[in-house]
Amino acid sequence: MSELTQSSPLALGAQPDTGAALAPTQLELMRELGVKPRPGWTSRLSPGLAAFVTNGKGMAGVVILLILVLTSLCAPLLTDFDPKRRAGKPHVEPGYEHVLGTTRMGKDVFTQLVYGGRVSLAVGFGAGIAAAMIGLAIGISAGYFGGRVDDILSFFVNVVLVLPGLPLIIVIATMVEEASPLVIGLVLALTGWGWAARTIRTQTLSLRTREFVLSAELMGEKKWRIILVEIFPNMLSFVMGGFVLGTIAAILAEAALEFIGLGDPNAVTWGTMLFWAQNNLALQSGAWWEIWPPCIAIMLTGAALVLVNFAVDEITNPQLRASRRIGGIRRFLNRRGRSADVF
Amino acid sequence: MIFLLRRLAFYLAALLVAITLNFFIPRLMPGDPSARIIASFQGRLNESQVQAIRQSYGLTGSLWEQYLTYLGSVARLDFGISTVQFPEPTASLLFYGAGWTLVLVGIAIFFAFIIGSLMGIHAAWHRGSFFDSVFTPINVILNAFTPAIVALLLFYAFSLELKWFPLGRAHDPNLMPGWYPEFILSVLYHATLPVLSIFLVSFGGWHLGMRNVMINLLNEDFVVLARAKGLSDQRVRYRYVARNAILPQITALALSIGFLLGGALVTEQVFNYPGLGKFTFTAIQSRDYSFIQGQLLLLTMSVLVANLVSDIANVILDPRLRR
Numbered sequence: 182m183s184e185l186t187q188s189s190p191l192a193l194g195a196q197p198d199t200g201a202a203l204a205p206t207q208l209e210l211m212r213e214l215g216v217k218p219r220p221g222w223t224s225r226l227s228p229g230l231a232a233f234v235t236n237g238k239g240m241a242g243v244v245i246l247l248i249l250v251l252t253s254l255c256a257p258l259l260t261d262f263d264p265k266r267r268a269g270k271p272h273v274e275p276g277y278e279h280v281l282g283t284t285r286m287g288k289d290v291f292t293q294l295v296y297g298g299r300v301s302l303a304v305g306f307g308a309g310i311a312a313a314m315i316g317l318a319i320g321i322s323a324g325y326f327g328g329r330v331d332d333i334l335s336f337f338v339n340v341v342l343v344l345p346g347l348p349l350i351i352v353i354a355t356m357v358e359e360a361s362p363l364v365i366g367l368v369l370a371l372t373g374w375g376w377a378a379r380t381i382r383t384q385t386l387s388l389r390t391r392e393f394v395l396s397a398e399l400m401g402e403k404k405w406r407i408i409l410v411e412i413f414p415n416m417l418s419f420v421m422g423g424f425v426l427g428t429i430a431a432i433l434a435e436a437a438l439e440f441i442g443l444g445d446p447n448a449v450t451w452g453t454m455l456f457w458a459q460n461n462l463a464l465q466s467g468a469w470w471e472i473w474p475p476c477i478a479i480m481l482t483g484a485a486l487v488l489v490n491f492a493v494d495e496i497t498n499p500q501l502r503a504s505r506r507i508g509g510i511r512r513f514l515n516r517r518g519r520s521a522d523v524f
Numbered sequence: 525m526i527f528l529l530r531r532l533a534f535y536l537a538a539l540l541v542a543i544t545l546n547f548f549i550p551r552l553m554p555g556d557p558s559a560r561i562i563a564s565f566q567g568r569l570n571e572s573q574v575q576a577i578r579q580s581y582g583l584t585g586s587l588w589e590q591y592l593t594y595l596g597s598v599a600r601l602d603f604g605i606s607t608v609q610f611p612e613p614t615a616s617l618l619f620y621g622a623g624w625t626l627v628l629v630g631i632a633i634f635f636a637f638i639i640g641s642l643m644g645i646h647a648a649w650h651r652g653s654f655f656d657s658v659f660t661p662i663n664v665i666l667n668a669f670t671p672a673i674v675a676l677l678l679f680y681a682f683s684l685e686l687k688w689f690p691l692g693r694a695h696d697p698n699l700m701p702g703w704y705p706e707f708i709l710s711v712l713y714h715a716t717l718p719v720l721s722i723f724l725v726s727f728g729g730w731h732l733g734m735r736n737v738m739i740n741l742l743n744e745d746f747v748v749l750a751r752a753k754g755l756s757d758q759r760v761r762y763r764y765v766a767r768n769a770i771l772p773q774i775t776a777l778a779l780s781i782g783f784l785l786g787g788a789l790v791t792e793q794v795f796n797y798p799g800l801g802k803f804t805f806t807a808i809q810s811r812d813y814s815f816i817q818g819q820l821l822l823l824t825m826s827v828l829v830a831n832l833v834s835d836i837a838n839v840i841l842d843p844r845l846r847r
Contacts, residue, residue: 238661336534336537339534339538340537340538340541342779343535343538343779343782343827343828343831344538344541344542344782344824344827345781345782345783345785345786345820345823345824345827346782346783346786347782347783347785347786347787347789348782348785348786348789348819348820348823348824349542349545349820351789351804351808351816351819351820352545352546352549352816352817352820353549355808355811355813355816356549356550356552356813429668433668433670436670436672436673437670437671437672437786437787437789437790440672440790440793441789441790441793441804441805441808442805442808442809443808455672455673455676459676459794464676464679464680464684465684469680472676472680476673476676476677479669479670479673480668480669480673483665483668483669483670484665484668484669486668487661487664487665487667487668488661488665491661491664494736498736498740500739500740500743501736501739506652507651507652508651508652508653508654508656508657509652510652511652511653
């Protein structure tokens with residue numbers, strides 16, 4: 182009897198002299214492995230969405246993004262000042278009157294930050310959505326139609342990937358003279374769809390030979406209907422990934438472009454706030470409150486989007502999701518004196 | 525060999541696209557670069573002088589003739605004449621700045637790629653461990669901080685407040701440039717902070733890339749076989765898994781060079797470093813169109829060359845491509 186319990190992997194930690202095998206219950210095992218029971222309400226969601234909602238990193242990112250978007254949307258409720266007008270003396274330190282102080286021009290930094298967030302986030306999300314859509318259209322067409330269409334489209338995808346983005350944008354933005362946030366967003370969307378198109382093309386290539394697509398073709402469905410109804414729903418997480426990466430790139434590139442003075446200096450965005458702070462030598466004159474708020478806002482947005490991207494990665498690539506659990510399983514096996522060589 | 529020839533043909537085609545874009549973008553915009561110079565003479569030029577200036581910018585003849593002239597000058601690495609310092613050619617300043625940018629980006633890429641990849645190997649091997657679950661997100665989040673902000677932070681902390689590092693320049697102005705230890709040390713000292721800021725925003729990408737590719741390889745049959753044969757942990761990790769995971773990383777490295785050069789433009793601006801970015805910034809302020817177009821062409825060429833080198837490296841490292 183004791184021989185049997187010894188060889189049973191789950192009972193190894195049990196006291197050998199108790200006689201009866203004290204196999205841990207499922208609840209005890211789950212607690213030891215750190216697996217939480219799945220809340221009931223997620224079972225009503227689609228599997229992809231449920232995987233996202235239960236992903237800690239992804240939800241943390243979503244919450245940060247929501248807070249940023251909400252504060253930008255509620256800007257007029259949060260502050261009484263006008264972001265483009267003087268609100269007080271130049272370089273007032275943060276205090277009761279001006280929560281984050283004022284710029285050298287006497288504008289209220291907090292007001293500029295929340296109003297600037299509207300433009301910066303809109304440009305970022307807008308360019309991200311547009312890039313994901315262009316990538317989706319080109320990627321699916323290249324992958325599904327194949328042949329000559331694929332050759333031509335793949336050529337353009339590779340060219341977009343290989344051309345250096347920021348230098349190209351600099352050329353276009355210089356020619357436009359003081360590019361407005363809208364122009365910057367458009368240019369970023371037109372240069373940022375390469376990665377999305379490439380991943381979606383690869384995915385389409387593997388999907389178009391599957392049975393459900395073949396059966397739809399044999400039933401005589403129209404091509405656009407196969408693309409929209411059969412293939413597109415399987416692409417959602419890849420479109421999401423393209424959108425998140427495109428948004429990160431757009432928000433960072435917009436800030437960089439405006440920082441080096443290619444944007445419209447009269448627009449109020451996080452990038453132009455940095456531009457004015459750098460131009461007015463805010464750091465050198467000790468006015469840290471003029472430069473850090475937009476920096477922190479951009480960093481927070483970038484970090485939140487990266488967290489969302491982690492969740493999207495784990496959904497599109499299940500091996501990465503499994504690897505998240507492996508640490509717990511290893512420690513569990515170690516405690517029970519088993520080899521921790523799990524692959 | 526056929527693989528390399530096909531890639532070479534693609535890069536030439538991509539270069540042609542970049543040159544064509546560079547040719548048409550200014551011509552689609554209202555006005556042309558020569559108009560500024562002609563205007564600056566305030567009508568003191570006669571018709572033939574105006575014609576001569578327009579010719580020096582390649583603006584005479586039909587669009588097709590202009591295009592062929594432009595292609596010819598690019599092939600000779602002649603990036604045209606500065607629109608601000610009128611008769612000066614752009615190429616000399618362009619190559620001077622590119623040299624310093626290459627110092628920054630070269631050192632930064634070298635360290636970022638090696639350190640990031642090693643961290644990725646470690647994280648993938650001990651996935652789910654403390655190191656993996658803490659440093660993987662942190663490194664990747666660092667990657668999403670724009671170069672401008674990281675550069676500003678470092679500049680503020682180490683140049684302005686602590687005064688450990690200089691406020692600008694690529695070397696001590698009292699030293700004559702040359703290959704002697706004092707000068708090289710001065711160059712490295714001035715490059716430390718810019719290199720560090722490019723490094724900080726790029727190594728997380730290598731960490732995550734290496735980790736994800738490695739994790740996908742760990743379940744492959746050849747890895748299971750290598751372990752079953754009883755090879756040492758080290759050998760399986762570096763010679764079997766990492767050896768295969770490095771191939772897509774090398775391709776990504778070449779593609780990322782364009783992104784890094786773009787980031788270096790901003791970094792140099794913050795640190796007042798006399799590289800391509802600093803001069804591009806000056807060119808943007810003075811609207812020196814030739815220089816701005818020249819930097820795009822030069823950077824595109826360097827990215828394409830880097831891609832070709834990575835293809836050759838892939839052929840050497842991956843026997844499947846040699847057929």
